[in-house]
Amino acid sequence: MSDNTNRFNVALHLGDNALILGHRISEWCGHGPVLEQDIAMTNIALDLIGQAKMYFDYAAELEGNGHDHDYFAYKRDVLDFKNLLITEIPNGDFADTIARQFYFDQWHFLLLTELSKSDDPRLKEIAQKSLKEVTYHKRWSAEWVVRLGDGTDESKEKSQRAIDDIWSYTGEAFKPVEYEKGILPENLKEAWMNSVKLVLEEATLEMPFDEFMQEGGKTGIHTEYLGFILAEMQFLPRAYPDATW
């Protein structure tokens, strides 16, 4: 594959992560445990969807077919999406949502920190902008892991279960696929393990064991959940093409 095709796939991978996780978190809108956290999740969803738009704009430039960001969000099907599987798994209860967000934010922060020094000027500027927002996300999810883990017996038990259940979706981020080589940073795993361990210790939770890991999202092999997300997200623009406000 040409360098441009690889960059195009990387832009889609990063955009899809942000779009799909942003959509997932937005499902909490109106259902948060308290108003302030409902608003926090909606804010994080907005940041991520805004970041997706920047990556899709870049993908459109690289592709050069006259598509815009909406095309990449609304006109592709499951096999075209390159997001990590962790971004598409259901919200579950609040502990599941926090565990998923925590694992993702810790990785996202490290990724964007490195990508902020990229020799690709577009990825660099998107990463620099996103990193500022993601720093707030990372703090929010880690604080909740500590609050729930080191909380009541019930919140601790639910948090440990969520941390264990979602663990098998964390390996994929550290296993490079062909198109990302030389573009995305490698070797983030150690730093990620260390920061995750630090927060889990503070939260009095057990670090899961490294074992079987799910993978496939980056090359379009998804869980059954993604189709349902797309059905909801894409219904309107597919039923009413070019609808405007």
Added chain:
Amino acid sequence: MTILESKAWEVLSEVEDPEIPVISVVDLGIVRTVEEANGMLHVAITPTYSGCPATQVIEDSVIDALRDAGLEPFEVKTVLSPSWSTSMISESGKQKLKEYGIAPPADDSTDKMALMAEERQITCPNCSSKNTLMVSQFGSTPCKAHFKCKDCLEPFDYFKCL
């Protein structure tokens, strides 16, 4: 600065932020550059938060204002770098925020402290007390955190550092 450029800055300093109508897009640091080249104005704007729903409204308002002032032909371009920061808000902008009841961002340093770090003390825009408490890092818009004052008991918005 050319006459056309200074006219454009003047026009843009009247364009209000749709969410905080006391502060202009120039005060907010959203308008990055205005340059006249080959008889055309080139205006560069930058988004605040990536997902801020006001971004599109602001771009439309900027275009409308330039057109209404008869400054055509012009081009409005969105730039991402250098990424917007609260340090781009002008001093008069910060003062206007405070008068409107929004605590302005504190200095240049960020609020994104390490986990469970001690909170920065934010001054209440209503009674100027420093005895305030952060309720949530995320507030009514992407750019604000939610605070309350423990002296006058009023809740207030804090324009958080980015």
